[in-house]
Amino acid sequence: MEPAAEFVHWMFATGFVLLGVCLLAQAVVGDEVWRRRPWRAYLWPGLIFLMGLLMWPVMVFYTNSTVHMLAHGSWAQVMMLAGGAELGLVRGKLHNRYWRLAWPLAFLVSGSAILIHEQNGWLFARAAFLHHLIGWTMVVCAIFPLAAVFRPRSTVFRTGFALTFVVLGVLLYCDRDVAPIFGHLSSQAGTPHR
Amino acid sequence: MSTQLVSEHAAVRRRTARALTIAALGPAMMLAGVVWAFVQPYRITLLHPHGQGFWWLVIEPPLLVIAAGVVFAFLVAPGVIEDLEEENER
Numbered sequence: 001m002e003p004a005a006e007f008v009h010w011m012f013a014t015g016f017v018l019l020g021v022c023l024l025a026q027a028v029v030g031d032e033v034w035r036r037r038p039w040r041a042y043l044w045p046g047l048i049f050l051m052g053l054l055m056w057p058v059m060v061f062y063t064n065s066t067v068h069m070l071a072h073g074s075w076a077q078v079m080m081l082a083g084g085a086e087l088g089l090v091r092g093k094l095h096n097r098y099w100r101l102a103w104p105l106a107f108l109v110s111g112s113a114i115l116i117h118e119q120n121g122w123l124f125a126r127a128a129f130l131h132h133l134i135g136w137t138m139v140v141c142a143i144f145p146l147a148a149v150f151r152p153r154s155t156v157f158r159t160g161f162a163l164t165f166v167v168l169g170v171l172l173y174c175d176r177d178v179a180p181i182f183g184h185l186s187s188q189a190g191t192p193h194r
Numbered sequence: 195m196s197t198q199l200v201s202e203h204a205a206v207r208r209r210t211a212r213a214l215t216i217a218a219l220g221p222a223m224m225l226a227g228v229v230w231a232f233v234q235p236y237r238i239t240l241l242h243p244h245g246q247g248f249w250w251l252v253i254e255p256p257l258l259v260i261a262a263g264v265v266f267a268f269l270v271a272p273g274v275i276e277d278l279e280e281e282n283e284r
Binding site: 001003004010011014021022024025029032033036037043 | 219253258261277281
């Protein structure tokens, strides 16, 4: 009954797309309008915190290698840290805007973890390609939340931050078991299923 | 036309554009899901459900994108647009 890894990736992809579109909406209308209804202020910080919590069972049940387990654990921690910091700021328990540095940290840790735990080259199989692409996307796009800490009203940085999650969701949706990438599939990757 | 009227018109246009953007986000996601379903129909397991397991029938990416669009369009966007219009009237 345990879902295959790709199903988990697709469920998290949906979470990231929803998160991205909420952040995009907030960037468009501004913080004042977005936070006018209290439940909406907590919506996306709560969502990322929840996704961090749900990453723990993923870590526990998908133990095909130690490095995978460590990667899932690190994602769980940084997602909860970033979501928790944002919840604290929205609630007014935290005041220092530098708590938002948890976001670039989360991007860098997540990107590094996904790059480090992929042992194969870019064109080994689709999953390997996506690991490299997601990892570098997260590392490079860490510039958006980092810049947004110092320029919090910048529409460009906030939109970039939001769209990073949409792109991440799209890339996770592309993950499909053992499948070729651009016509390449290593003979050691296994039999393509779909 | 006075410069005050010109700037007021520009502000109204900007506000309307923001409301339109928010209103378009959900339908755009739904449309993306529908287009994806046509481009890769084999990812909609419901079209060939025989012999498929639980997860293959429940987790279907194009349908998840459509569902995310529905959630945003019906649960989030209306309130945001309402609050945006309220802000504009002030």
